[in-house]
């Protein structure tokens with residue numbers, strides 16, 4: 548394992564940057580209507596491109612500078628977009644050939660240019676390093692250029708050449724851009740989600756697209772400055788995760804829960820006031836119902852920050868869409884959209900169209916003789932002699948008495964257990980499913 552370059556920061560300084568990063572993440576989350584836990588580096592880039600006047604240009608060395616490697620018979624190459632290696636990373640980027648000396652030394656440059664800011668990105672670097680450079684340069688823009696009357700130019704050097712190359716004046720800016728950049732790359736909530744769900748180290752890197760050394764340093768900073776472990780313990784935790792020692796997730800879970808409990812005590816948190824059904828994870832729309840309208844259970848539990856971070860989903864079950872009077876927009880059996888509120892039955896297929904409580908079995912059958920013969924009442928009759936209100940089109944059970952609804956009896960709604968187990972099975976795979984596998988993940992060092 549290579550030695551990790553790790554620039555020490557004090558907790559006070561780290562938390563100062565963390566707060567700024569979280570403010571920015573909140574702004575982005577609000578702007579894109581997406582939870583922070585679900586933000587990806589693409590979302591961050593997209594936010595900056597659509598809200599600020601920033602132009603990106605990729606660069607690399609001109610192949611004609613290396614005639615010995617040049618197998619083509621060309622003597623001139625144009626600066627055009629066809630040279631861009633990662634076309635999907637940034638829309639409308641341009642391309643420049645720069646001097647080989649610059650390409651060797653520099654990962655990114657941010658230059659204010661009138662109202663506009665130009666960001667140059669070295670594309671002759673591993674993919675994950677390029678993403679990190681983009682986030683780093685965006686931090687320079689957002690925190691150091693945007694509201695600054697002095698037109699500062701930031702040049703990000705390659706990590707191997709960092710020592711002693713930045714002036715003392717610039718080092719705090721570089722530290723800030725590195726730390727905030729790494730938090731944008733992997734917000735604390737996302738990191739906690741992965742730890743609570745016991746992701747192994749490789750999956751953490753895949754899920755966020757961070758390089759191994761960047762993830763190493765992100766974890767180290769998290770354990771030190773957020774969970775407040777001492778240096779030695781923090782490093783031990785990181786190394787155990789990297790070595791796949793899965794027993795380490797127990798103590799980590801414990802520490803995260805303790806941290807969350809303190810946070811929840813200190814503030815009324817958005818997620819701490821919600822109740823969900825313990826069995827089917829449905830969150831009732833009405834307060835005070837006795838029975839869960841999806842599974843008829845009486846057990847509820849608190850949906851708090853810990854549940855949120857584990858992505859314990861609040862389940863949304865399938866539903867028959869109705870108007871505010873409880874009449875289906877389309878008949879769930881024959882599909883007609885000609886249903887009126889005063890109808891009991893669909894005039895085309897004779898379906899009983901409102902979702903109503905059908906009451907207990909005593910309400911379902913009537914005795915037809917003294918010899919124990921029973922007959923089933925019509926659904927309309929059962930509905931008329933039970934709880935009597937029109938219910939939400941997704942309810943399988945009456946929230947008042949826990950008995951079947953007419954939509955469940957008529958099999959108009961899908962089985963909730965099947966819907967739940969389909970979701971559970973895909974939970975972890977879902978995080979990792981859509982992520983393209985990298986060809987190669989070089990293990991380069993990053994200075995944070």
Ligand SMILES: [Zn+2]
Nearest residue numbers: 701702703724
């Ligand atoms: Zn920089």
Ligand SMILES: [Zn+2]
Nearest residue numbers: 824827839842
């Ligand atoms: Zn339930």
Ligand SMILES: [Zn+2]
Nearest residue numbers: 878881893896
């Ligand atoms: Zn019908």
Ligand SMILES: [Zn+2]
Nearest residue numbers: 904934945948
């Ligand atoms: Zn009822």
